[in-house]
Amino acid sequence: NAGVTQTPKFRVLKTGQSMTLLCAQDMNHEYMYWYRQDPGMGLRLIHYSVGEGTTAKGEVPDGYNVSRLKKQNFLLGLESAAPSQTSVYFCASSYRTLSNYGYTFGSGTRLTVV
Amino acid sequence: QQQVKQSPQSLIVQKGGISIINCAYENTAFDYFPWYQQFPGKGPALLIAIRPDVSEKKEGRFTISFNKSAKQFSLHIMDSQPGDSATYFCAASMETSGSRLTFGEGTQLTVNP
Numbered sequence: 646n647a648g649v650t651q652t653p654k655f656r657v658l659k660t661g662q663s664m665t666l667l668c669a670q671d672m673n674h675e676y677m678y679w680y681r682q683d684p685g686m687g688l689r690l691i692h693y694s695v696g697e698g699t700t701a702k703g704e705v706p707d708g709y710n711v712s713r714l715k716k717q718n719f720l721l722g723l724e725s726a727a728p729s730q731t732s733v734y735f736c737a738s739s740y741r742t743l744s745n746y747g748y749t750f751g752s753g754t755r756l757t758v759v
Numbered sequence: 760q761q762q763v764k765q766s767p768q769s770l771i772v773q774k775g776g777i778s779i780i781n782c783a784y785e786n787t788a789f790d791y792f793p794w795y796q797q798f799p800g801k802g803p804a805l806l807i808a809i810r811p812d813v814s815e816k817k818e819g820r821f822t823i824s825f826n827k828s829a830k831q832f833s834l835h836i837m838d839s840q841p842g843d844s845a846t847y848f849c850a851a852s853m854e855t856s857g858s859r860l861t862f863g864e865g866t867q868l869t870v871n872p
Contacts, residue, residue, distance in 0.1 A: 649802075676858055685768070687848055687862035688803070695857045703859065735802050739858055747793050748860065750802030 647671055651736050651751035658726045658758045666721040666754050668736030676739045677719040678703075678748070679711060681732040688735065694719055695741075726758045762786055763851050765863025773871050778836040780866045782849035785830065789851040793860070794823065794834045797846045806847070807834070839870045 649670045658664055668677065676695050680688040690703030692711040700711045708730060710722045719738075723730060733755050737748040765782045772778050784792075793808035809816045809823040809832065816823045822835040836843055849863040 678859070680862075685864055687763075687765070687864045688860075689862070690859055693857055693859055701857065704861075737802075741858065742854060747795075747805035747808060748803075750804065752800070752802050 649736055649738055649749050649751040651734075651754050653754060654752070655755050656757070658723075658756065660726060660728060660758060662726050663722070663724050664726065664756075665723075666734055666736075666756075668719045668721070668738075668751060670717055670719075670736075670738040670749070672738060672749065673716070674738035674749070675716075675741045677713065678737045678739075679709070679719065679721045680735045680737065681705065682735060682753070683732050691721065691734075726756075728758045730756065731758045732756060762861050763849060763863045765849050765866060767866060768864065769867045769869070771869045771871065772839050774839065774841060776839050776870075778839045778843070778868055778870070779833060780847055780849070780868070781831065781833045782863050783829075783831045784851050784861075786851070786853075786861075787830065788853050788855075789861075790854060791852040791858075792823070792825065792832050793850050793852075794821075795848045795850065795862075797848065797865075803848055836868075839868075841870045841872050844868055844870050 652667045678693040679691040694713040697716045736751045739748045794806045795803035796806045797803040820837045825832045850860040
């Protein structure tokens with residue numbers, strides 16, 4: 646049981662390049678989320694999905710796009726990377742009701758844009 | 760707009776001491792308040808959570824105290840251990856909003872041996 650798997654773990658991009666971060670979960674969770682973590686700012690929600698084929702904007706969606714074509718996968722895309730997108734990105738998944746289980750987070754992707 | 764404010768930013772305690780981290784929220788519609796623990800290079804992991812119908816929840820050495828009227832909640836770590844050294848995040852959520860979590864800024868806890 647792998648939980649939430651994020652790929653890649655590290656990446657360096659040049660300004661203007663594009664990339665896709667992949668998140669996969671094997672817990673049959675309905676909901677999936679992408680957060681970015683920056684020092685002193687906690688985790689901020691980029692986009693989220695409440696089911697296959699649905700996505701919605703979070704707190705800081707600009708410059709990112711997402712897709713959830715399969716229930717177990719949630720992709721985060723950067724079309725034209727900017728230095729302000731240098732961050733650690735976390736994917737998470739959850740049941741519809743958080744109850745006692747909360748989110749299960751991946752181990753993160755450290756992205757540097759130069 | 761930071762809907763959940765957390766303090767202190769960093770905290771140093773001695774082994775065996777009590778660590779206290781505080782959070783304040785603005786949105787009275789929040790109905791779920793978890794605390795997450797994060798070790799370097801890892802994703803956050805759920806530590807303990809509370810709903811607003813109770814004022815306190817205890818799990819082992821970890822206790823959440825919740826004050827609905829003041830819109831505040833806190834994490835108490837009793838008998839703090841060096842292994843508790845990590846970053847702690849409070850958060851808040853509404854189940855009607857897709858269970859999105861709004862996180863506090865984080866507290867870096869160091870427990871000295």
